[in-house]
Amino acid sequence: SSLATTFLDLPLANPLMNASGVWCSVASQLEALLESESGAMVTKSCTLDPRNGNPEPRYRVLDGNKPWGSINSMGLPNEGFPYYLRYTERHDYETKPLFISISGLTLDDNLAMVDSLKDAVTPAILEINLSCPNVPGKAQLGYDFDAMDTLLAEVTSGYGQRQLGVKLPPYFDIAHFDEAAAILNRYPSVAFVTCINSIGNALVIDINTESVIIKPKDGFGGLGGDYVLPTALANVNAFYRRCPEKAVIGCGGVKSGHEAFLHILAGATLVQMGTALYEEGPGIFTRVKAELLEIMKQKGYENLADFHGKLKTL
Numbered sequence: 001s002s003l004a005t006t007f008l009d010l011p012l013a014n015p016l017m018n019a020s021g022v023w024c025s026v027a028s029q030l031e032a033l034l035e036s037e038s039g040a041m042v043t044k045s046c047t048l049d050p051r052n053g054n055p056e057p058r059y060r061v062l063d064g065n066k067p068w069g070s071i072n073s074m075g076l077p078n079e080g081f082p083y084y085l086r087y088t089e090r091h092d093y094e095t096k097p098l099f100i101s102i103s104g105l106t107l108d109d110n111l112a113m114v115d116s117l118k119d120a121v122t123p124a125i126l127e128i129n130l131s132c133p134n135v136p137g138k139a140q141l142g143y144d145f146d147a148m149d150t151l152l153a154e155v156t157s158g159y160g161q162r163q164l165g166v167k168l169p170p171y172f173d174i175a176h177f178d179e180a181a182a183i184l185n186r187y188p189s190v191a192f193v194t195c196i197n198s199i200g201n202a203l204v205i206d207i208n209t210e211s212v213i214i215k216p217k218d219g220f221g222g223l224g225g226d227y228v229l230p231t232a233l234a235n236v237n238a239f240y241r242r243c244p245e246k247a248v249i250g251c252g253g254v255k256s257g258h259e260a261f262l263h264i265l266a267g268a269t270l271v272q273m274g275t276a277l278y279e280e281g282p283g284i285f286t287r288v289k290a291e292l293l294e295i296m297k298q299k300g301y302e303n304l305a306d307f308h309g310k311l312k313t314l
């Protein structure tokens, strides 16, 4: 069996990569991802200027009893767009594809970053984070369909119809899957969607301290890990069914070959890991690769195409 695949006509040794935001904020982390057995890698969503992000504790792993996961309210800490643009210029694309994630604080900031990238000669793949903040008091872009439409219209024309993708927040209503997909399908140059970002504004409470466990936003933060797997699978499959011309990247609740297999069965071409990578480090790619291969062998699948998107219904 083989894990080899292609994405936007680029060859990948395997479908596994990091989720934006995890192990990808500074050069040392990016170099560790390059050295790892991931098939691809993505940078931390960046803003035009560097940001320190929120006060700590801003990330906590939810260990102890089952199920397992994380909560975060990092606040977009990053080195600023020029840092990641420079990294795209020195990345070794023969080793593996690189995605660059942007999350501008304003539409103009997003357009400025897109404008710099459009002339870039590197094959870095742009993933726009639609959980990026909108006008304060309004819902995030991914939940403000008019603003999302406007952003995509401006960005796709600004990017000269070059292929790009979007990182989507989770949706929980069929009408929202329909509406979001209808907008995305109007932009053929949006070649992929990454589902899902963390489930927003969860609240974890510690019974011993009778307190929240992260400092920012009164403890409200994005949820990752086991808790989000069924929602992640639903979003992957919903957009796989609705956007036949686009590729879907699965993200959410992947910590072993088992969940990676489920995401691919649901329609994911590539699979990202966040929480599990944060806790285990880049060695996780070696483990999950072996686990996925073993599952494929047990089931008699030669390659990913043998089961990609082949989820059965009853």
Ligand SMILES: CC(C)(C)CCc1c(C(=O)O)[nH]c(=O)[nH]c1=O
Binding pocket: 021, 045, 072, 073, 074, 075, 076, 077, 103, 129, 131, 132, 133, 197, 198, 222
């Ligand atoms: C939530 C935002 C800060 C607006 C975007 C960056 C981001 C963060 C973050 O930097 O807090 N955490 C996530 O789990 N997903 C994200 O997309």
